[in-house]
Amino acid sequence: MAENDKVFAGSIPWFYDAYLVPFIFEAYANDLAQRAATPAPDSILEFAAGSGVVTRALASRLPAYYRYMVTDLNQAMLEHAIAGQG
DSSP states (O other): OOGGGGOOOTTHHHHIIIIIIIIIIHHHHHHHHHHHHTTOOSEEEEOSOTTTHHHHHHHTTSOTTOEEEEOOSOHHHHHHHHHTOO
8 A cells, every 4th residue: 555545635635625524524523513512611622633624613613712722643634724725
């Protein structure tokens, strides 16, 4: 198996957000965000954030002053999330 088959770079983050998120992940992200926001935590740790679909869902449910720590192993996906291209 090639090593570059694990790299979500180039246009892959955009396609991931444009097609896979709405088709597969968005409903789960909204459900998870609602469950995480319900106890009103003052901080959130999210790992394996991908393109930020859960992060965006949380941001719409929690006040702006909440603290988020968001990470992912794939830098290109994080850069896509940070750029707000989702």
